[in-house]
Amino acid sequence: MRRFPELSWSLSRHKTMLTCLRKYAYDYYVSHNGWLSGGDSLSRQAYRLKKITNLEMHFGSIVHDLIYQIIQNVLYDKEIPSQESVVDEVRHYLNKGFIESIRKEHLWNNRPKHYTMLHEIYYSQTNTLPEAKTKKITDRLHTTVKNFFASQSFADVLNKENMRFIESEKFRFMKVDGIKIFVVMDLVYKDLQQGRWVIVDWKTGKSSDEDRNQLALYALYLQQKYAIESLDEIIIRNEYLLEGTHVEHQLTTHDLVNVQRLYQISMEQMKNYLLDSNQNQPLPIDQFPMQDNPRICAHCNYQELCFPSGS
Structure with a gap:
């Protein structure tokens, strides 16, 4: 257990920093140790909110997991499921995530890593998903599975x-x-x-x-x-x-130089928000500016931290 997280880099971390520095702080610093039962209330809340997903991300995660399993079946000479059974499996996990979101919030509150909470449910406080979104995912489901089986x-x-x-x-x-x-x-x-x-x-x-x-x-x-x-x-x-x-x-070599340069510039920016670079101790939270684009905020997991009710 560390007081501060280890400083690391990834493209997703870089994109988060560019999107919203306040979200970056919540994702990579405030939520640290939030999985511990003895953690402070803010870190636990931030960690819980960090684990919220949305319908598109949940769908993508399910498909990736099932593709991984199908490939393992091929490599270890196990039965390869049919397209129809894979579609049914994806649908099962989508329904499971929806049920957990509307009926098991109390379990998700205590163990957010082990249960699904959909952004569309959590922040709308309704037990229904937007009809347009569910139609989009349903359409994607059959197309995505079919195209995987036909892929190079x-x-x-x-x-x-x-x-x-x-x-x-x-x-x-x-x-x-x-x-x-x-x-x-x-x-x-x-x-x-x-x-x-x-x-x-x-x-x-x-x-x-x-x-x-x-x-x-x-x-x-x-x-x-x-x-x-x-x-x-x-x-x-x-x-x-x-x-x-x-x-x-x-x-080309130029591609690799570009990505290395991206890393160097990005890391320099990240270090600007450290109070102590040796410990990876961040600046106070108010030194991480909030996003001022309401469209971006509308899809963020940390709305209740940035805009608490009554403020």
Whole structure:
């Protein structure tokens, strides 16, 4: 147990800092030790709110977990579920999350890591989800599962005799100047016929300009861990399950320089909000400015901390 968290870096942490510094403080500092029963009330509240998810994120998490399990089944010669059974499984977990949100808030309050709380339920204080959102997720469900089974990467998994699989959905990190940079790679394997490494990232939402940067960071990690001499040996691939397409990038040294530069600039900004950099002790919470865009605030987990009732 540490008084202050360890300073680390990830692309998601960087994006949070750019989106809202107050949320950044709650996510990475105030919520620290909030999982301990003896923690102070603010850290416990912040940790609880940090664990709130929304319907789109919950859907994406479920799909990622099931894809991981399907791939494990293939690699260990277990039965591969049908598309219909996977759709039913996703629907089951979506319904489970909804039921937990409306009926088990008392359990979530005490063990937020083990129960689901949907943002749409928590802050609306109703027992219904927006009809437009549920329709969108229902439409995505069938499309996403169908496109996964038809994807290039799943075809490669099925051709496992010619592939060497490394890791899937595991937390990994590399160190730069003593600071951990976390990466979570969905799927990594080496195509033994082509002699090239393939890094796959499953996307259940729309494409983003940040996708290439994310995979460049993964490639940097892979290159360091396995002493890969040439970037020509690495393919990075985004599988867009909503659209049924995939995009492959052949990275250049310029891509890696860009992501390293991004890390350096980002880390300098993060250190500006430290009172003691040796301990990673943050400045007081009021030194982390709040977001002034109501649209961003409307989707934030920390509304009740930033805008307590009656204030």
